[in-house]
Amino acid sequence: MSTLTRPSSISSETPREIRRQELHSGDRLDRATFHALYQRTPETFKAELVGGVVYVASPVSLRHCDPHAVLIAWLVNYQARTVGTRVADNGTVFLTPDRDEVQPDGMLFIRPESGGQGRYEQEYLAGGPEFVIEIATSSAAIDLHDKRDAYERAGVREYVALSTKEPELFWHENRDGRLVRLATPSDGVFRSNVFPGLWLNAAAAIANDAKGLLDTLGLGLADSAHAAFVAELARRRV
Structure with a gap:
């Protein structure tokens, strides 16, 4: 998602005491x-719930938009x-039942009717999608800390x-319930173990090199x- 503003202070209000129709970091x-409050906000307003804490998104720069567009095209x-399989761009996910509702920059998941680990709830995906992408401002961003932990809690398989x-x-x-960072392969290409054939050229991703x-x-x-995976998905389909 676009850059999230870390909270400068934590509200002591409990949900039952909240009567306003606004969300604040x-x-x-x-x-x-x-979710009830978020549904009342304008379409242009973006926020996420990570670990039970609200994070409101800041304006989106071209530094974010360019890699976002390229990686969505890849997916x-x-x-x-x-x-x-199904791709979603900035779609709401009910990640965990009580603490996490997020909008990943991009996600790829196996459709529930093809044996995916998520499920549809109303018009949203509930549960951890198999594969998630986030564009982070820096290595200190929430995407590589609290939000990564939320994806881990939800069972996201590759992030x-x-x-x-x-x-x-x-x-x-x-790996065994923990999201572990992998070293870049010697040839510079990451190969998904969840989605056979989903190969990511790391240098091209960093350079926004769509070709x-x-x-x-x-x-x-x-x-x-990849052909074997497509055949397996067809066998699973209900």
């Missing part, structure tokens, strides 16, 4: 109360060749964060493991 709310191209201030790509894999990203993805989509 630092509010402590349960997810149901947050959409994978989805187009992988029936049974990619791209830091734009000091350009760096962080690829995390869920480089899609060329590498094309190699992944041509790999026999």
Whole structure:
């Protein structure tokens, strides 16, 4: 998501005492109360609930928009060749029942009817999507700390964060319930273990090189493991 403002202070109000129709960074709310208040805000207003604390997004710069667009294109191209998967751009996720409601910059998930770990609740995804991308301002951003922990709690299986201030790509894999950062492979290409064929050229991602990203993805989509995965998704479909 766009840069989130860390709370300067924490509100002591409990959800039952909140009567206003506004959200502020630092509010402590349960997810149901947050969602009810968030539904009353303008479309242009963005906020997330992470660990029971509200974070309101700041304006979005081109430094954020450029890699966001390129990585969404990368995901959409994978989805187009992988029936049974779905991409969402900045969509609301009921990540955990009580503490976390977020809007990842990008996510790729296996559709519930194809055996995915999430489920549809109203018009939203509930539970951790298999694969999440966030564009972070820096390595100190919430995306690489509290928000990463929220994704870990929800069982997200792979998490990619791209830091734009000091350009760096962080690829995390869920191992025994913990999101562990992986070292960049010797050839510079991360290969998803959850979505066979989803190959990410780290240097191209950092450089906002859409052609480089899609060329590498094309190699992944041509790999026999991708064809086997597509066939497996078809068998699972209900």
